[in-house]
Amino acid sequence: MEIGIDSFVATCPGQDDAQAVADLLDRIVAADEAGLDLFALGEHHRGDFLDSAAHMYLAAAAARTKRIKLGSAVTVLSAADPVRVFQNFATLDLISNGRAEIVAGRGSFVESFPLFGYDLADYRELFKEKLELLLKIRDEETITWRGRFRAPLVEQSIYPRPAQEKLPIWLGVGGTPASFVRAGQLGLPLMVAVIGGQTYRFAPLVDAYREAWLQAGHPESEMRVGLHSLGYVAATSEAAHEGFYPGYKQMFDKIGKERGGAPVTPDGYRGQVGPTGALVVGEPSEVAEKILRHSKALGGIDRFTFQMDMVMNSPTGGGHAGQLEAIRLIGEEVMPVVLAEV
Template identity: 85%
Template sequence: MQIGIDSFVATQNNQDDATAVANLLDRIVAADEAGLDLFALGEHHRSDFLDSAAHMYLAAAAARTKNILLGSAVTVVSAADPVRVFQNFATLDLISNGRAEIVAGRGSFVESFPLFGYNLSDYQELFKEKLELLLKIRDEEVVTWRGKFRAPLNEQAVYPRPKQQKLPIWLGAGGTPASFVRAGTLGLPLMVAVIGGQTHRFAPLVDSYREAFLRSGHPETEMRVGLHSLGFVAKTSEAAHQGFYPGYKQMFDKIGKERGGAPITEAGYFAQAGPLGALVVGSPEEVAEKIVRHSAALGGIDRFTFQMDMVMNSPDGGGHEGQLEAIRLIGGEVMLLVNQ
């Protein structure tokens, strides 16, 4: 199983943004040195996160790393120009010598729609059309295409082409059943974001992905499932929760207030961090056991990624240094335990 980190480049209390970006690049280098398989960056257009142009950070990281895959988590295709998305990541692939990937998705925030002049009522149609074009550009050097939301392309060549013969494009999915079926029908690897609740509730959706994949005639060897979860690793369980919970509560209390939800309680948090909950927080042994349980619940997964951004604003045991320690523990202990 591949194991890596997803980051949204969260801002930190009382820290300037340039320092936050420098620390991010140091963490990507640390992940490469620790032997992690992947470091991926999301896309948001709000003050909490600095990842609106994630491919720029990934390109900087590509020049400082050797082996780690560099990807998106996710690229909000609905509000982007697929031509530019492909060009950006094809360029990253050249800089990194064939280590670029895309996770295409719709994201969990909607600020990008008004920012780039799109109507939220077109949410479904935008994603379907733009994903179709992105895949066509990936598969065909010279493209003829017509859609509703973008100017047509008539025998238009799109450059540069990536180093990899076929730039990897995963489809990111939350809890929408149609997204799982779409990924299978298109023959794309599937990245499942499990933020809350219990992971096993996604098992029927993952089954529908696998069924659609095989029913559509795609090679079973290309069928892959990844899992993105909030998590953190420290030397002891107590230290992990101490480093994770305060920042987790701060982040999700803010998001909950925006969306009309209730504040996070300590009891609710520990329910989520328990054996069946979605949070993957604890010592290396505890975390490895939970990843293995999550994999079994979904019929086996090929990739697991930690989202640790909320520890940036935990005053004790979190922050940049806490993430660096977590990365070392993931590479030095968790990966060995999961893959033994």
């Protein structure tokens, strides 16, 4: 199993944005040195996050790292040009000597649609068409293609080509059953974002992915399932929760207010960090145990990524230093336990 970090490059009150970016790059270097398998960045276009051009940060990190994979936690493909997405990540692949990846998805925020001139009513059709084009560009150097939302391409060659023979493209999914089936039919690795609820409830959807994969005739050996979860690791369970909860509550209270949801409560939080809850927070041994439990519940996973941005806005979270310590603990104490069991 691969273990890594996802970040949205969250902004922090009182911190200069340039310093936040410098800290991010230091964390990616630390993850590389700690032996983590990947570091991925999301994509948002709002004031809470600094990840609107994630490939730029990843390219900077590529020059400072040696082995860690560098990718998107999600590329909001619906509002992007697949040609530019491919060119950006193919270039990153060349800079990193074959360490780039893409997780293509629709994202959980929709601010990119009006920003780039798309109609939210075309939400599903946009993604379907653009994913088709991105995969065609990946698989063929010169293409002819026509769609509804972009100018046609006639015998058009797309450069540069990546260092890898086939640039890895995962499909990022939430809870929509059709998305799981689509990933299986297309033969794409699956990245499941579980940010709340009970992780085991996603098992039927992952089963549907595996069934669609096999029915489509793709090699079973190439099937891969990843899990993205909110989490944090500290030396003690108490320190982990003290560091994580305030920032988690602040972020999800704000999102809940925007979307008409209820505020986070201590009882609700306790349910989320319990044995079957989605949040993976605690000291190293209990975190390793929960990752293994989630893997078993989903029939075995091939990748697990932590989303720890919440601690940046927590007065007891240790901020950047806390994340660096969490990265060290993941590399030194969580990964050995997980890999020994796997």
